[in-house]
Amino acid sequence: MGATGTPASGLIDELVRRGWSPPPVVDGVYRPAGTTDPAAVSYPGSGIDVLASHAEGSWWTAHRAAWAARELADHGIRSLLDVGAGSGSMAVALRAGGVDVVGVEPHPHGAAAIAAAGVAAVCGGLADLALPDGSVPAIGFFDVLEHLPDPVDVLREAARVLRPDGVVLLAVPAYRWLWSSEDEHAGHFRRYDRAMVRAEARAAGLLVVRTEHLFASLVPLVTAARRVPYLLGRRPDPAAVDRTVGRQLDPPAVLARAAGMVLGIENRIARVAPLPVGTSLVAVLRRPSR
Numbered sequence: 001m002g003a004t005g006t007p008a009s010g011l012i013d014e015l016v017r018r019g020w021s022p023p024p025v026v027d028g029v030y031r032p033a034g035t036t037d038p039a040a041v042s043y044p045g046s047g048i049d050v051l052a053s054h055a056e057g058s059w060w061t062a063h064r065a066a067w068a069a070r071e072l073a074d075h076g077i078r079s080l081l082d083v084g085a086g087s088g089s090m091a092v093a094l095r096a097g098g099v100d101v102v103g104v105e106p107h108p109h110g111a112a113a114i115a116a117a118g119v120a121a122v123c124g125g126l127a128d129l130a131l132p133d134g135s136v137p138a139i140g141f142f143d144v145l146e147h148l149p150d151p152v153d154v155l156r157e158a159a160r161v162l163r164p165d166g167v168v169l170l171a172v173p174a175y176r177w178l179w180s181s182e183d184e185h186a187g188h189f190r191r192y193d194r195a196m197v198r199a200e201a202r203a204a205g206l207l208v209v210r211t212e213h214l215f216a217s218l219v220p221l222v223t224a225a226r227r228v229p230y231l232l233g234r235r236p237d238p239a240a241v242d243r244t245v246g247r248q249l250d251p252p253a254v255l256a257r258a259a260g261m262v263l264g265i266e267n268r269i270a271r272v273a274p275l276p277v278g279t280s281l282v283a284v285l286r287r288p289s290r
């Protein structure tokens with residue numbers, strides 16, 4: 001633990017050296033004044049509970065974390081702000097791979113879960129931190145932008161605080177035609193295509209280094225399990241959606257192993273050539289050269 005009673009973090013120490021004044025710590029979590037109202041983020045509180053119960057260590061988290069860790073390593077970066085970190089499943093997975101992570105999450109329950117998992121946590125949004133210009137090596141938005149009515153605002157803030165050699169890693173749900181009840185329950189405003197990512201990045205003053213897809217093997221499964229029932233007018237209640245998502249994140253061991261094997265093959269293919277399809281669209285953004 002750090003001297004403040006929060007999990008130790010080299011990134012926090014580096015930000016302080018660059019002139020940042022950390023907010024007060026309450027119950028092991030940094031809590032800035034005027035923190036973003038969780039209600040301003042379109043995400044159900046039950047979603048935090050589902051993630052806390054099922055996402056950590058899941059096949060889904062492991063695959064996304066492997067992509068993010070690979071991109072950070074390719075850019076020689078070892079620390080990251082995980083913004084909209086939920087219950088901390090990605091932060092925990094990246095930390096296990098040697099990345100120094102700070103989780104930033106407006107839901108108090110989520111921020112507390114992140115700190116309890118041993119990751120430094122801030123209860124708030126990115127703007128609440130009031131970070132110095134050009135101070136952060138990397139920022140992750142892992143399934144976050146789709147929950148915001150205007151994601152360009154937070155991307156502009158990311159561009160402001162990003163170091164000149166830093167990167168933004170983002171993951172968003174792909175394909176507008178895959179819209180389903182799960183999107184509505186999760187509080188999504190949109191699903192994305194590459195043109196939408198490029199447009200939002202450009203509006204925020206960021207350049208797109210690369211876009212690709214994850215979870216190619218899930219496209220037919222998600223189409224059959226989510227999109228087709230939606231087209232047929234079936235609308236499960238929110239509790240049923242939560243149960244389904246929980247089972248998908250935390251399936252029986254034999255199915256989890258099978259998913260891991262298939263996604264391992266996708267990972268090896270992606271090292272040679274980016275996947276052209278997949279239910280998640282991921283991107284690397286950077287600040288333009290001055």
